[in-house]
Amino acid sequence: MAGQATAFTAPTPHQSPGLPGLSLLGFNRAQSIAFLLLLAVLLVGPFVLYPVFLMKLLCFALFACAFNLLIGYVGLLSFGHAMFFGMGGYVAAHAAKVWGLSPELAILAGGAVGAVLGVVSGWIAIRRQGIYFAMITLALAQMVFFVCLQAPFTGGEDGIQSVPRGNFLGLFSLAPDMNMYWLVAGVFLAGFLLINRIIHSPFGQVLTAIRENEPRAISLGYRVDDYKLIAFTLSAALAGVAGGTKALVFGIATLTDVYWAMSGEVVLMTLVGGLGTVFGPVLGAAVIVSMQNYLAEFGAWVTVIQGCIFVACVLAFRAGIAGEVGRWLRVRL
Amino acid sequence: MDAILETQGLSKQFLGFTAVGDVSLSVRRGSIHGLIGPNGAGKTTCFNLLTKFIPPSSGSIRFNGRDITRMKPAEVARLGLVRSFQISAVFPHLTVLENVRVALQRQRGGSFDFWRSDSVLRRFDDRARELLEDVGLTTFAQRPAGELPYGRKRALEIATTLALEPTMMLLDEPTAGMTAEDVDRIVALVKRVAQGRTVLMVEHNLKVVEGLCDTITVLTRGRILAEGPYAEVSRNPEVVAAYLGSDPSIAGGSAHG
Numbered sequence: 001m002a003g004q005a006t007a008f009t010a011p012t013p014h015q016s017p018g019l020p021g022l023s024l025l026g027f028n029r030a031q032s033i034a035f036l037l038l039l040a041v042l043l044v045g046p047f048v049l050y051p052v053f054l055m056k057l058l059c060f061a062l063f064a065c066a067f068n069l070l071i072g073y074v075g076l077l078s079f080g081h082a083m084f085f086g087m088g089g090y091v092a093a094h095a096a097k098v099w100g101l102s103p104e105l106a107i108l109a110g111g112a113v114g115a116v117l118g119v120v121s122g123w124i125a126i127r128r129q130g131i132y133f134a135m136i137t138l139a140l141a142q143m144v145f146f147v148c149l150q151a152p153f154t155g156g157e158d159g160i161q162s163v164p165r166g167n168f169l170g171l172f173s174l175a176p177d178m179n180m181y182w183l184v185a186g187v188f189l190a191g192f193l194l195i196n197r198i199i200h201s202p203f204g205q206v207l208t209a210i211r212e213n214e215p216r217a218i219s220l221g222y223r224v225d226d227y228k229l230i231a232f233t234l235s236a237a238l239a240g241v242a243g244g245t246k247a248l249v250f251g252i253a254t255l256t257d258v259y260w261a262m263s264g265e266v267v268l269m270t271l272v273g274g275l276g277t278v279f280g281p282v283l284g285a286a287v288i289v290s291m292q293n294y295l296a297e298f299g300a301w302v303t304v305i306q307g308c309i310f311v312a313c314v315l316a317f318r319a320g321i322a323g324e325v326g327r328w329l330r331v332r333l
Numbered sequence: 334m335d336a337i338l339e340t341q342g343l344s345k346q347f348l349g350f351t352a353v354g355d356v357s358l359s360v361r362r363g364s365i366h367g368l369i370g371p372n373g374a375g376k377t378t379c380f381n382l383l384t385k386f387i388p389p390s391s392g393s394i395r396f397n398g399r400d401i402t403r404m405k406p407a408e409v410a411r412l413g414l415v416r417s418f419q420i421s422a423v424f425p426h427l428t429v430l431e432n433v434r435v436a437l438q439r440q441r442g443g444s445f446d447f448w449r450s451d452s453v454l455r456r457f458d459d460r461a462r463e464l465l466e467d468v469g470l471t472t473f474a475q476r477p478a479g480e481l482p483y484g485r486k487r488a489l490e491i492a493t494t495l496a497l498e499p500t501m502m503l504l505d506e507p508t509a510g511m512t513a514e515d516v517d518r519i520v521a522l523v524k525r526v527a528q529g530r531t532v533l534m535v536e537h538n539l540k541v542v543e544g545l546c547d548t549i550t551v552l553t554r555g556r557i558l559a560e561g562p563y564a565e566v567s568r569n570p571e572v573v574a575a576y577l578g579s580d581p582s583i584a585g586g587s588a589h590g
């Protein structure tokens with residue numbers, strides 16, 4: 001985490017009190033500007049790019065932000081986040097198709113199953129440190145994968161198909177991509193802001209202390225396992241929301257989203273974007289999803305190119321896009 | 334004697350190696366108690382045992398009339414038995430002020446409110462500044478703690494520990510690696526904050542021990558070798574031999590005393 005260290009210690013000259021205060025929602029000045037840019041992209045995006053592409057991107061961006069909450073702000077590397085994303089997708093798809101729930105409730109169901117899975121798997125995993133934590137989350141995710149492969153409700157290899165998008169609040173049809181887009185953008189924004197609030201809350205302050213020096217946090221009387229479990233559960237719930245939203249966008253939930261490779265992908269997105277930065281995971285998701293989209297014609301080469309990017313990031317851009325740009329501009333993004 | 338902290342036959346084995354063996358320690362309420370001994374004597378291991386950071390192989394620990402032998406470290410801290418670490422323990426990327434505030438924040442209880450803005454923590458800023466002033470860190474308040482020079486980090490650690498208003502503090506070599514000037518400041522500080530508290534401190538600098546401690550326990554190879562007031566213990570031939578045999582710098586220090 002050496003790269004991360006520099007990102008955090010970068011001086012922030014723009015924050016001097018003399019400057020007119022541009023600071024929204026607890027963001028610093030640079031972050032506020034980045035946030036306004038993000039809002040602009042969200043608003044203008046669907047008129048310039050394919051809404052379906054953007055929706056996919058936003059689902060993954062939320063997934064990566066949820067993952068980053070753990071790795072970047074608690075220092076826990078989960079290698080099983082696909083279980084929350086994928087299961088969120090299955091449950092949302094099932095809820096919308098079989099139970100006939102409205103889309104917002106289906107998405108919330110996806111988040112709820114993420115939270116439940118998160119409490120259980122987190123409770124098992126947080127007792128272990130470092131690589132053991134990662135291995136346990138991976139093992140649990142594999143178990144969830146096999147359950148999904150065998151359980152009747154997930155439809156095995158076929159997945160759950162032709163899931164209806166339904167009507168938002170029972171009123172607005174989400175069948176047109178543009179309508180669906182605004183829901184997805186709203187879900188993303190809500191998730192993004194919630195994560196930002198968590199980071200800048202009294203709870204987030206304790207999380208940071210735990211990441212920085214766990215024994216010291218314990219010696220101050222903090223029951224660190226409780227904080228880790230809550231953070232893990234929040235992260236899992238948001239990953240479930242992201243997966244549920246994606247299932248509704250594409251009308252399908254399949255094994256791909258619970259497969260271990262999906263857990264790897266979210267690690268990649270977060271690393272490429274810059275772990276422990278607020279905007280990094282969004283950028284990382286944008287890069288990876290765009291690559292997959294526009295390089296799709298290269299087939300298997302996409303994986304190879306991704307691998308190269310991963311290696312390049314680890315070797316050269318430790319801090320990821322947001323981290324490096326932040327260092328370059330001497331701000332914290 | 335009114336003992337605030339008492340151990341009975343406290344032992345810790347690491348793979349058959351006895352780091353702490355059969356230690357029965359009794360710390361009087363309101364005293365400053367020194368724990369000294371050569372390198373590897375088991376002082377830090379004792380601290381780890383007392384604060385429950387590691388489980389004892391055998392023996393029991395009582396603090397303030399309660400058996401804490403089976404408690405978790407965070408619970409022990411909540412009872413008012415708070416430690417510092419031999420290797421300075423700060424939160425490096427938090428500011429100096431935030432470091433202290435994280436400790437003050439404990440007054441709010443769990444702080445599980447992840448939906449609330451951390452601006453509610455500003456109400457601790459004044460108290461945090463007072464504590465920083467106490468240890469001479471006012472001018473560093475907004476700097477990341479990781480950038481502080483070593484001696485200042487130790488001072489910050491004491492301020493953070495004090496923020497919890499502990500009944501008893503365990504300080505593991507608070508003056509190690511400090512310049513003479515810093516040492517004097519810390520000694521004065523410990524003396525001041527020990528009012529109304531109990532302090533158990535590990536300290537290699539025997540001049541500091543002599544100046545501060547009411548009672549001293551000497552540990553060698555995990556066992557208690559001697560106990561009593563400084564003047565008495567420093568004349569104990571066994572203690573002198575133990576020091577001469579292991580750590581000349583410390584033996585030199587004892588010559589001052």
Ligand SMILES: Nc1ncnc2c1ncn2[C@@H]1O[C@H](COP(=O)(O)OP(=O)(O)OP(=O)(O)O)[C@@H](O)[C@H]1O
Binds near residue numbers: 370377
């Ligand atoms: N976790 C551990 N596993 C194995 N051995 C340990 C462990 N912790 C301490 N020891 C051993 O126990 C002995 C006592 O160590 P301890 O750190 O308590 O000594 P100390 O008195 O604090 O020494 P110093 O003055 O150097 O700080 C040493 O021999 C050390 O190697």
Ligand SMILES: [Mg+2]
Binds near residue numbers: 376377
């Ligand atoms: Mg030690």
